[in-house]
Amino acid sequence: MINYGRQDINQADIDAVAEVLRSDFLTQGPVVPEFERAVASYCGASHAVSANSATGALHMACLALGVGKGDIVWTTPITFVASANCALYCGAEVDFVDIDPRTYGMSVDRLSEKLVQAKATGRLPKLVIPVHLCGQPCDMAGIHALAVKYGFRVVEDASHAIGGRYKGEPIGNCRYSDITVFSFHPVKIITTGEGGMALTNDDLLAKRLRLFRSHGITSDPKEMDPRPADELWNYQQVELGYNYRMTDISAALGLSQMKRLDEFVTRRHAIAKRYDELLSSLPVITPWQHPDGYSGLHLYVIRLKLYEVKKTNKQVFKSLHAAAILANLHYIPVYRQPYFEKMGFKAGYCKEAEAYFADVLTIPMYPGLTDSEQDLVVAELRAAIEA
Numbered sequence: 001m002i003n004y005g006r007q008d009i010n011q012a013d014i015d016a017v018a019e020v021l022r023s024d025f026l027t028q029g030p031v032v033p034e035f036e037r038a039v040a041s042y043c044g045a046s047h048a049v050s051a052n053s054a055t056g057a058l059h060m061a062c063l064a065l066g067v068g069k070g071d072i073v074w075t076t077p078i079t080f081v082a083s084a085n086c087a088l089y090c091g092a093e094v095d096f097v098d099i100d101p102r103t104y105g106m107s108v109d110r111l112s113e114k115l116v117q118a119k120a121t122g123r124l125p126k127l128v129i130p131v132h133l134c135g136q137p138c139d140m141a142g143i144h145a146l147a148v149k150y151g152f153r154v155v156e157d158a159s160h161a162i163g164g165r166y167k168g169e170p171i172g173n174c175r176y177s178d179i180t181v182f183s184f185h186p187v188k189i190i191t192t193g194e195g196g197m198a199l200t201n202d203d204l205l206a207k208r209l210r211l212f213r214s215h216g217i218t219s220d221p222k223e224m225d226p227r228p229a230d231e232l233w234n235y236q237q238v239e240l241g242y243n244y245r246m247t248d249i250s251a252a253l254g255l256s257q258m259k260r261l262d263e264f265v266t267r268r269h270a271i272a273k274r275y276d277e278l279l280s281s282l283p284v285i286t287p288w289q290h291p292d293g294y295s296g297l298h299l300y301v302i303r304l305k306l307y308e309v310k311k312t313n314k315q316v317f318k319s320l321h322a323a324a325i326l327a328n329l330h331y332i333p334v335y336r337q338p339y340f341e342k343m344g345f346k347a348g349y350c351k352e353a354e355a356y357f358a359d360v361l362t363i364p365m366y367p368g369l370t371d372s373e374q375d376l377v378v379a380e381l382r383a384a385i386e387a
């Protein structure tokens with residue numbers, strides 16, 4: 001079986017986790033802040049706030065930015081549902097901006113058009129969440145310019161993108177956003193089992209992220225309500241928060257994986273280059289890389305040239321699965337999910353996203369993928385297309 005993605009765990013990772021298991025603290029110990037400092041320093045951000053998942057980190061990010069009932073949040077339809085759900089958790093409304101036909105990330109042209117309309121109807125978003133799909137950064141300078149013009153906040157969903165760069169700088173430095181979120185799910189670039197992180201350069205946002213991560217509880221006297229001096233108030237709950245904390249067990253794995261982050265991304269690029277060459281004789285479109293970005297290459301997505309291929313992506317998907325190659329689809333447009341259709345979204349809402357959904361396929365991509373496995377994937381893909 002060859003999955004579309006998988007973790008790469010070595011002996012040093014195992015030893016780092018075992019060391020925590022033998023230590024005093026399995027959670028809320030010293031390794032979590034150590035991992036946070038390592039990621040903040042790698043990315044060049046002032047603060048990194050770990051979480052139990054990217055989903056938790058996205059929710060914390062929305063809360064820290066004050067997203068609530070009556071607010072509107074925009075994201076891309078081609079993403080995992082968590083990029084949209086974080087807004088719904090806060091009671092906000094969600095809407096979608098169509099994708100760029102070359103990078104498949106949020107289109108700045110469509111965003112710009114939608115903002116003109118929204119301004120006219122008084123329905124501007126409070127927050128926009130671009131997603132660095134497959135690890136390729138969005139046009140963040142373009143999005144940032146619109147954020148300044150229209151006054152919305154920006155959270156980068158960089159769940160696919162740690163280790164990548166935009167205009168020569170690390171994704172996660174938040175130069176063009178308020179907060180950047182990473183995921184450490186095992187299929188992503190580095191893993192902590194489950195886990196995520198929110199980065200920011202804003203001291204107050206970092207404080208609020210930490211507050212919402214842990215029940216809305218603070219032990220900083222400056223943040224507490226005044227209470228009688230003879231009562232013991234070593235902490236206070238001042239907001240409604242959650243338990244979104246990462247364990248030290250997870251953080252130890254993450255900290256150990258950080259040492260190989262650049263190696264992982266380099267290996268992903270080598271695999272992608274080999275796919276680009278092997279697939280050049282097949283009727284498929286290989287991923288286009290914008291010169292402004294250096295992708296983390298979490299995913300390798302191809303698009304079938306449906307005018308040359310007599311098969312649907314569903315048929316090719318099924319043939320590959322029959323050959324134990326677990327291709328995938330990243331992603332079904334979020335608004336096509338039954339839960340979102342019940343909110344009133346209709347098929348056809350975003351044209352480019354729907355075209356993408358009809359012909360896209362994710363083929364296996366992870367550092368441990370061998371040349372012979374890759375050759376097998378290409379051979380099975382060829383057979384599936386030509387059958």
Ligand SMILES: *Cc1c(COP(=O)(O)O)cnc(C)c1O
Binds near residue numbers: 052083131160196
């Ligand atoms: C994986 C992923 C998430 C959620 O990450 P978890 O850590 O599993 O919660 C959110 N957004 C995108 C784009 C993802 O790929």
